[in-house]
Amino acid sequence: MxxxxxxxxxxxxxxxxxxxxxxxxxxxxxxxxxxxxxxxxxxxxxxxxxxxxxxxxxxxxxxxxxxxxxxxxxxxxxxxxxxxxxxxxxxxxxxxxxxxxxxxxxxxxxxxxxxxxxxxxxxxxxxxxxxxxxxxxxxxxxxxxxAPGGWRGTRRLRVLERKRESEVITSFWLEAADGGALMDFEPGQYLGLRLDIDGEIVQRNYSLSDSPNGRTYRISVKREPGGLVSNFLHDRVQPGFELDAFAPAGEFTLTDNSDPVLLLTAGVGQTPALPMLDRALARGRQVVYLHAALNSAVHAFRERIDALAARHANLRHAYIYSEPLAEDRPHHRGLVTREILQQYAPRDAEVYFLGPKPFMVQVNRMLRELRFAAERIRYEFFGPLEALD
Ligand SMILES: Cc1cc2nc3c(=O)[nH]c(=O)nc-3n(C[C@H](O)[C@H](O)[C@H](O)COP(=O)(O)OP(=O)(O)OC[C@H]3O[C@@H](n4cnc5c(N)ncnc54)[C@H](O)[C@@H]3O)c2cc1C
Ligand code: HEM
Missing domain, CATH: 1.10.490.10 (Globins)
Known part of the structure; x- marks a missing residue:
C-alpha cells in the first residue's frame, strides 16, 4: 500500500x-x-x-x-x-x-x-x-x-492445413501436437505464437478467425511487406510444421446480449469479426457486416459471408472497394462514408470495428458524428492501443 x-x-x-x-x-x-x-x-x-x-x-x-x-x-x-x-x-x-x-x-x-x-x-x-x-x-x-483443453505457458501446435484466402491473406489451421483438445475461446480473442526463425525467437499475436470447435484453431495472416513472421508463415510454413502457442486471450470480445450489432472491418481486420459474426447469428441478433477492401483480389472470406447472408435473414452485408478492378461489382465504391453507415447501421447497434489506423480514425469520427453512444463502440488494434483522435 x-x-x-x-x-x-x-x-x-x-x-x-x-x-x-x-x-x-x-x-x-x-x-x-x-x-x-x-x-x-x-x-x-x-x-x-x-x-x-x-x-x-x-x-x-x-x-x-x-x-x-x-x-x-x-x-x-x-x-x-x-x-x-x-x-x-x-x-x-x-x-x-x-x-x-x-x-x-x-x-x-x-x-x-x-x-x-x-x-x-x-x-x-x-x-x-x-x-x-x-x-x-x-x-x-x-x-x-x-479450462477443458486449456494450458499454461507454451503448447506445441501443429499446422494441419493452409489455405490461400486472397492474394495477401493465408489461413492456417492448427491442432495440438499432443493430440488433445483445444480450449474454447471468446469470439474476438487471439493467440500468442512463439517461433524460432533461423535462431531468432519472436512472438506475435494472431486473432482466431474461426469459431471454437474443441479440436482446431484457425488464424489468417496477411503478408506484411518486410514483415518477419508473416512472410515466414506464408513462405516457409506447410502442414506438419510445429510452433509454440500461448492460450487464447483478449478483451475485444462480443458482449453477450440480444442487441443489433454492426461489425465494420477493413483488410485483415476482418479476422476477429468472423467468429463474432457466427456467435451473433447463433444468438439470433440482427447483424450488419460491412467490409472494406482495396478490391476483389485482396478480399478474403467473401464466399463465407455471402453464404451466411444467403442463409440468415437477420444478416445484412455490404462490401466497399476503394480501388475496384474492372470486373468488380462491390456494393459501394470508395471509402466507408457517413452515408454508408447511416444506410446500414441500426441506430441502437453495438459497434465493433478494426482495420488500418486511418480507417479506424475516420470510422471513429463518423460514428461519433452520427451520435452512436461511446460506450457501445468497441475497437481493437493489431498492436498497442493508439489514440484515434
Ligand atoms: C491482438 C492482435 C491480433 C492480431 N491479429 C492478426 C491477424 O488476425 N492477422 C494478421 O495478419 N495480423 C494480426 N496481427 C498483427 C500481427 O501480430 C503482426 O504484427 C503482423 O503479422 C506483422 O508481423 P511481422 O512479423 O510479419 O512484421 P514485423 O517484422 O513485425 O514488421 C511489421 C512492419 O514493420 C516494419 N519494420 C520491422 N522492423 C522495422 C524497423 N526496425 N524499422 C522500421 N520498420 C520496421 C516491417 O517492414 C513491416 O512493414 C494482430 C496483432 C495483434 C496485437
Ligand atoms: C506495471 C508494469 C507494466 C505496465 C504498466 C505495462 C503496460 C503495458 C501496456 C500499456 C501495454 C500495451 C497494451 C496494448 O495496448 O496492447 C503493454 C504491452 C506489453 N507489455 Fe507491458 N506493462 C508492464 C509490465 C510489463 C512487463 C514486466 C513485461 C515483460 C517484460 C511487459 C511486456 C509487455 C509486452 C511484450 C507487451 C506487448 C508489446 C507489443 O505489442 O509490442 N510488460 N504493457
Whole structure:
C-alpha cells in the first residue's frame, strides 16, 4: 500500500512525469534490452521502432499516476494490459526487470528532480500497479490451465492445413501436437505464437478467425511487406510444421446480449469479426457486416459471408472497394462514408470495428458524428492501443 505522503508525492510529480513520459519510455526500452537481452524477444520490435509501444506504456503510466486514488477508473485499461501480457506469457520476475529499468529511466530523464523521497514514492507506486497486474494475470493463467483443453505457458501446435484466402491473406489451421483438445475461446480473442526463425525467437499475436470447435484453431495472416513472421508463415510454413502457442486471450470480445450489432472491418481486420459474426447469428441478433477492401483480389472470406447472408435473414452485408478492378461489382465504391453507415447501421447497434489506423480514425469520427453512444463502440488494434483522435 502506498503511504499518504507517497500518494501526495506521486500526485505532485505526475505532471512533470507526464510531460516527459515519452522520453522516459524511449530511454527505458533500449536500457532494458541492453541490460536484459532475454526480454527483447517478448516484444515486437516493429512496435518499438514505430513508437507505438513506448507511447502505450507512457500513456499507461500517466493514466495511472493521474488516477492513483481512483484505480477503478483504470479497470478497462488494466484488463487490456492483462490480456495482452497473458497472451505473451509475461511472468512476475520480468516485473522486477521492468521496475528497475523504469526507475532508472525516470532518474536519467528527470535528473535532480528525483530526490530519494520521489524515487521511493514512484517505486512504491510502480509495485502497487505491478502487483495488481501480476495478481490479475495469475488468475487468468490459472483459469486457462483449468479450462477443458486449456494450458499454461507454451503448447506445441501443429499446422494441419493452409489455405490461400486472397492474394495477401493465408489461413492456417492448427491442432495440438499432443493430440488433445483445444480450449474454447471468446469470439474476438487471439493467440500468442512463439517461433524460432533461423535462431531468432519472436512472438506475435494472431486473432482466431474461426469459431471454437474443441479440436482446431484457425488464424489468417496477411503478408506484411518486410514483415518477419508473416512472410515466414506464408513462405516457409506447410502442414506438419510445429510452433509454440500461448492460450487464447483478449478483451475485444462480443458482449453477450440480444442487441443489433454492426461489425465494420477493413483488410485483415476482418479476422476477429468472423467468429463474432457466427456467435451473433447463433444468438439470433440482427447483424450488419460491412467490409472494406482495396478490391476483389485482396478480399478474403467473401464466399463465407455471402453464404451466411444467403442463409440468415437477420444478416445484412455490404462490401466497399476503394480501388475496384474492372470486373468488380462491390456494393459501394470508395471509402466507408457517413452515408454508408447511416444506410446500414441500426441506430441502437453495438459497434465493433478494426482495420488500418486511418480507417479506424475516420470510422471513429463518423460514428461519433452520427451520435452512436461511446460506450457501445468497441475497437481493437493489431498492436498497442493508439489514440484515434
Ligand atoms: C491482438 C492482435 C491480433 C492480431 N491479429 C492478426 C491477424 O488476425 N492477422 C494478421 O495478419 N495480423 C494480426 N496481427 C498483427 C500481427 O501480430 C503482426 O504484427 C503482423 O503479422 C506483422 O508481423 P511481422 O512479423 O510479419 O512484421 P514485423 O517484422 O513485425 O514488421 C511489421 C512492419 O514493420 C516494419 N519494420 C520491422 N522492423 C522495422 C524497423 N526496425 N524499422 C522500421 N520498420 C520496421 C516491417 O517492414 C513491416 O512493414 C494482430 C496483432 C495483434 C496485437
Ligand atoms: C506495471 C508494469 C507494466 C505496465 C504498466 C505495462 C503496460 C503495458 C501496456 C500499456 C501495454 C500495451 C497494451 C496494448 O495496448 O496492447 C503493454 C504491452 C506489453 N507489455 Fe507491458 N506493462 C508492464 C509490465 C510489463 C512487463 C514486466 C513485461 C515483460 C517484460 C511487459 C511486456 C509487455 C509486452 C511484450 C507487451 C506487448 C508489446 C507489443 O505489442 O509490442 N510488460 N504493457
Amino acid at each position: 502506498l503511504k499518504p505522503e507517497q500518494i501526495a508525492i506521486v500526485k505532485a510529480t505526475a505532471p512533470v512525469v507526464a510531460q516527459h513520459a515519452e522520453r522516459i519510455t524511449n530511454v527505458f526500452y533500449p536500457l532494458m534490452f541492453e541490460r536484459y537481452p532475454e526480454v527483447r524477444q517478448v516484444f515486437n520490435q516493429a512496435h518499438q521502432h514505430g513508437g507505438t509501444q513506448p507511447r502505450a506504456l507512457a500513456n499507461a503510466i500517466v493514466a495511472y499516476a493521474s488516477n492513483i486514488e481512483n484505480l477503478d477508473a483504470l479497470r478497462g485499461a488494466v484488463e487490456r494490459i492483462v490480456h495482452k501480457h497473458v497472451s505473451l506469457n509475461i511472468t512476475p520476475p520480468q516485473y522486477r526487470i521492468v521496475g528497475e529499468c523504469l526507475m532508472e529511466a525516470i532518474g536519467r530523464v528527470l535528473g535532480d528532480a528525483v530526490t530519494s523521497d520521489v524515487a521511493a514514492a514512484w517505486s512504491a507506486a510502480y509495485w502497487q500497479l505491478a502487483e495488481l497486474l501480476i495478481a490479475a494475470e495469475e488468475r487468468e493463467y490459472q483459469r486457462k490451465a483449468a
